[in-house]
Amino acid sequence: MANREDLAIIRAARAGQPQAQLTLGKRYLTGGNGLPQSLQTAMHWLERAARADQAEAWSLIGAHIPFELATQAADVVSFSTWYERAFEQGVLEAGLVFAKLVLAHPALQQIDGLHGKAIRMLESAARSGTAEAQWLLAQHNNQGGADAVKPARADDTGGSGFEAPAAAQAWAERAAEGGIAQAQYLLADAAWENADRAGYLQRALPLARALRAQYAGQVAQLHAPSPALGRQLGAGNLLLLSRCCDALLQSGDHDPDEIQHFWELAAYADDKAAQFALGLWFARMRADGVRSNLIAGSANYKKAVRWLTLAGEGGLAEAWYALSRIFLKPEFSQRSLNDAQYHLERAAEMGHCAAQLECGIGAWRSRRDAVSNDVRAVYWLQKAAAQNNLEAIALLAKITDAPAPAPWAEPARQQLTRAIVNAYPFLAARIELAALFGLTQAEALLIDINEADQGHCLVVDIRAQYARSKRRLIPIAGTEQRAALHRIGRLFEDVDCSASGVEGNYRQRLYRLKTVLPQALPDADAEDEAALID
Incomplete structure (x- = not known):
């Protein structure tokens, strides 16, 4: 509660006495004698005293009223005048606030000469060792030549000129040495982009160690990853920790415990x-x-499996692949080929190229164990080949048959009329399929459409009805083939394609083909009869 002396000063200040306004503003700056400390109230009374030409008032404003409070003034343009005058009286802090006000408010920048004057004040504060001013000057110079100004000369009335980008670097380095974290991060990032790992560690390692010390107690209480901790650290700090670990490992001179602590904090x-x-x-x-x-040191696979599983569940295919390698290691007490294959397939499903290649090779080698393994092999090899894996491309070329023109199919398709298609839809569809995928006459007539279409390849296997044939896998490439297969598949959706179905056996189908299109087909192969399996 204000005492009598304070009440008298308040009454005098309200009555418009400049000295009382100055005194009241000073008391609100520090508080005491029954009055609370209030920078906002102090700013109000000091501004009224400054308007009455109280020089001490604008000096106090320049020294004690921060930028954040100055921006709340009713008239920022007029209020900035007190910082300008305070700087002229030797208050360097006022120059920093004045420069920030000018750079933040377009209305102040439009006043002739004020922008250049603000930058010169900023330079003065920076040269005096004010780290915040050094950082602001570095940012300003880094924005481009038009905004940077040269140091003031005796004949300089406010014009601006270009400073080299090296000036921004120099001010940023001084700001970093002064403890400005943003400058330290900026210089660390620049060193990383320039592949200067030693320079990066010089800037980033103190920051990483400070983060480790700050959050060590919180990490010690955690038993599982905490997204809340991640939000506290922020993406920039997490990247800093990981980069420090990578740079320390590459340096060859590092403390293993420190690297582990950094990674554990980020993890x-x-x-x-x-x-x-x-x-x-x-x-x-x-x-x-x-x-x-x-x-160096021995492996701890139990902890490795835990963290790699968390990373894999978080969407990293590389983690599942690494887990598959661990479960193959003979020194791992829980070694399991089944678990290794499970993790390998999870990595492949998430797009890991090496895992897709390995799944494809493994399925192809075990094709005699299950009839569909060759189809799985083609599926994974196609996935790896889509990522330009040369080994997958070469193996695909060996185990699949690229569609080649069938000499009999294209002439036959050209002679298909609307009447023939309407009368013999199944036969017309088989001829179209043969033309698209290069099927032989026997393959086209005997293929089971419903079982042949595997989505990524066409399985041509008529060995049960045609002894001389071989099982073939033909990749499905292009929208034309896919659309045709979809349309033909719908036609045969509920149709029995076996010899007991509506199309009959091979002899009946061949006879129908020769009857409908006699001119487009050569004479039947004399060995066809011997090749049939009744």
């Missing part, structure tokens, strides 16, 4: 990339399963 913050890296760290291996020469 507990639910950073999937850090969880993956931490899993590899515990497994002492690279992403391809090979032992890492950069990591």
